[in-house]
Amino acid sequence: MPTRALVFDFDGTLADTESAVLRSWQDVFREHGAELPLEAWYAVIGTQHTTPAMFALLAEHAPGIDPDALRPKTRARVLKLLEDLGPREGALDYLEAAREQGLKLAVASSSSGAWVNPHLERLGLAGYFDAVLTGDLHKAKPDPDLYLAAINALEVTARETIAFEDTPHGVTAAKAAGLTCVAVPNAITESLDFGQADVVLPSFTAKPLDALLSR
Structure with missing residues (x-):
């Protein structure tokens, strides 16, 4: 699919x-x-x-x-x-590639909307997303509720959707909702166990989105 x-x-x-x-x-x-x-x-x-x-x-x-x-x-x-923090290296390339391919995009975060939305605006990322789901309106991870809400908002199925996470708790949530999950750990989480993830990338620059989707 x-x-x-x-x-x-x-x-x-x-x-x-x-x-x-x-x-x-x-x-x-x-x-x-x-x-x-x-x-x-x-x-x-x-x-x-x-x-x-x-x-x-x-x-x-x-x-x-x-x-x-x-x-x-x-x-x-x-x-x-x-103040000086930008998007993770390669993240913007993924969003641009997804937009070019006509993919639907959402954010699913355990943080509140009051935290997530201003940062998305500041980073210049808000315009890429069709939906932003946050933990003040949904059960936080590792509960799957945020991912279930995301696929419902995007009007897609779990089997048609890939989640991107940086923590084992996030991977657990995505897998419980039935999504394929790509773990992209950061410097804080890279030593944790990502055995539940379908794919683990050291960074977004390690594999272009096209190559990931053709996997």
């Missing part, structure tokens, strides 16, 4: 926002005299539980912290780190 649609995760896949978020949390922990264990980060990366999990873990090291007071500071720090 020919491919009719592509669905991309946002954080870490289209843009490496995860590196900035991780660095911000590492700085917060160090300011409170602790180190953030990477295994704790990996346990929640790609889900909607990152911020609550980080505050809960921080509270173990620094009892009495006020998450409401820290939240604006951590967000401002992340946004500062992201």
Whole structure:
């Protein structure tokens, strides 16, 4: 069955926002005299539980912290780190190739629309997508709901759709929804287990979209 649609995760896949978020949390922990264990980060990366999990873990090291007071500071720090961030190398080439082939495109992200949509606009990517599905309106990954919502919005079937992910949680969600899934890990996630993915690429530049679709 020919491919009719592509669905991309946002954080870490289209843009490496995860590196900035991780660095911000590492700085917060160090300011409170602790180190953030990477295994704790990996346990929640790609889900909607990152911020609550980080505050809960921080509270173990620094009892009495006020998450409401820290939240604006951590967000401002992340946004500062992201000011010069562009799309991941090769991601724009994939979107251009998909547009030329008439493929439908969507974003499926566990993050909120208030996070994803402004970044898509800033990166110049918003105009490529027919639908943007986010975790404030759907169950977050590894639940398949975001991918099911994406194929419904695009009016395609799971068998006609390829998902692109950078975390095992995201791959789990895509596969549970019945999609073929291509993992494109980033510097933060490259050491994780992507055994569930149908294809693993070290980057978007490793294989052009045409070559991937003809596989």
